[in-house]
Amino acid sequence: MSRISGRLSLAGRADAWDVFNPYLQATPWLTLEGSGSLTAELSLRSGELSTGSQVTLDSPELAVELDEAALLGGERDSEARQRISGRGLASLKVHAGETSPQPLLEVTLENIMMRPLGSDEEAPLLTSRHFTVSAHLESADLTAPPAPPDSARMGWQGAEVPDVSRLSRYLPPGLPLTLHAGMALLDARFEYREGRLAGQADLDGSDIAMTLMEQSLVGELALGMNLADLDPVASRLDLSGSRLRIAATREGLAGEATPMVTELTFPQASFTTREPLTTWHSEGDPVALDGALTVAGHVSNLAFLDVFLEDAFGGRGLTLDGAGRLFATCDSRTAIPWRAAA
Secondary structure (H helix, E strand, O other): OOOOOEEEEEEEEEEHHHHHHHHHOOOOOEEEEOEEEEEEEEEEEOOEEOOOOEEEEEEEEEEEEEEHHHHOOOOOOHHHEEEEEEEEEEEEEEEOOOOOOEEEEEEEEEEEEEEEOOOOOOOOOEEEEEEEEEEEOOOOEOOOOOOOOOEEEEEEEEEEEOOHHHHHHHOOOOOOEEEEEOOEEEEEEEEEEOOEEEEEEEEEEEEEEEEEOOEEEEEEEEEEEEEEEEEOOOOEEEOOOEEEEEEEEEEOOOOOEEEEEEEEEEEEEEEEOOOOHHHOOOOOOOOOOEEEEEEEEEEOOHHHHHHHOOOOOOOOOOOOOOOEEEEEEEEOOOOOOEEEEO
16 A cells, blocks of 8 residues: 555445444544445645545435543543434545645534433534534645544534533532523533633523522523533543533412522632542542632622621521622532632
8 A cells, every 4th residue: 555656536336334433443432324425636746645535425314423431531422422413524635734734624514413322311412503523634645644633623503402401511510500400502612622612602591490508599591601621531620711600480478489599610620529520420439639719790689698608606696698709619618618708
């Protein structure tokens, strides 16, 4: 193969597994399935694909399988795989690189469904108008063994989540927010580089049942999760820059519905753990976190902080009323000290 040079044009039908997965043997978190129409324009020089070479598969039913455990640096796990399927295109294009030709593998899916494999749930986790995943492969040399991609990107546009409670496993441990029910819209994009993840996920819903600070609420939710850094090797998660807005009602002591608007930002939210990231959402004892959290924002009803003040003043307790600004700092090894300014 290292001595072969020439050009090749072809058209026909092919299976995505046969065409693209050989390039992904060193990428355990990503595989492709499906078949369709194949076209290719290849230029080969001494066993290496030249700039301008491309292979495209057009399939009415193309599927991407993402292994979340492998993406986080763990072993492949059949319980952590997500299947994303829809009509789509898979392509391998060779671009000019700084020192050598650079292959780019890209998959684009339309009108997709995303389902966890190995789950008893019949309904999809989400549906979406558009999903893309792309990976910059290390080499266009067909004689070299496959290597992990230099970088990769993935994104969901216009996704609809019919049951937000199924997203709870993706919320960081220790977050004082639990999602119970309701439909929400999701846009998300992430970048993978040298084994680390970064990106942004925006979740918006209008009739969400949730628990915030141990208070049961129903209303609007806008969560902007900024994934500044997720480093599986260091077991580090940095969500600094994230934001949360909730406009909801809570049930008062007399059973009346009390409106509440909470707007919070998290200037600092970075954590590490001695456990692998893949165990953060496993059953068993809570994961011990080290790190720092800073919260700032506005609360229209300070009474929701009463649960944290029940034991104040020697057990006599303290209650709050009215609206105010909120500032909180937290060392993950200690209880959360709250300060509120009305």
